[in-house]
Amino acid sequence: MKLLIVDDHSILRDGLTALLEQINPGTIVLQARDANEALAIIDLHEDIDAVILDIMMPGLNGFEAMSEFGRKRPDLPVIVLSSSEDSEVIRKALASGALGYIPKSASHHVLLSAIQTVLNGELYFPTLALEINPLSAASGSGRPGRPADRSLTPRQIEILSLLSAGTPNKIIAEKLQLSEKTVKAHVTAIFKALNVVNRTQASVAARKAGLI
Secondary structure, three states: OEEEEEOOOHHHHHHHHHHHHHHOOOOEEEEEOOHHHHHHHHHHOOOOOEEEEOOOOOOOOHHHHHHHHHHHOOOOOEEEEEOOOOHHHHHHHHHOOOOEEEEOOOOHHHHHHHHHHHHOOOOEOOHHHOOOOHHHHHHOOOOOOOOOOOOOOHHHHHHHHHHHOOOOHHHHHHHHOOOHHHHHHHHHHHHHHHOOOOHHHHHHHHHHOOOO
16 A cells, blocks of 8 residues: 655654554555645656645645646545544535545544545545535425435535436546546445435435435
């Protein structure tokens, strides 16, 4: 496994590198102090498995960096590691293409679990990002959301609209300039949010909730 850590604080980079290498001796960890340095490293290392990225950095911030990473390597998973636990920041990160979001206050166990979850092709984001349930909000029922109910990001609403029209993942990826792996991860999150198991059920649930 080869990871790239992008953070302007050397102590955090070194500490995270030591942790990852200790837990999994086969892990190779590269470091960048800003987005420009990270972009140069990505050009030199095509075998990077994931990027662990801070949001607040000098120069290009994390959101801008994700856009640049997407242009260069749309198949490269990005995991945000940030001191912010603001649900709106988390949603913005996901909408910008991040497949994971880890607060810096998280335990080592949560950190490692989140990284593995994203590498397995799934989304990881903390429950504090899930405060608004789109189904109950749209229906006006006021009932609390079930555990499987999750708020959808603007990107996921866009994907939901396309899959409801019968668009295959490959075509969705081409239209939105995403990798198929990223689209699959978002579709999985959408199914969990709507508490459904297939596209037909997702389409019906989304229309009933007024999401599309």
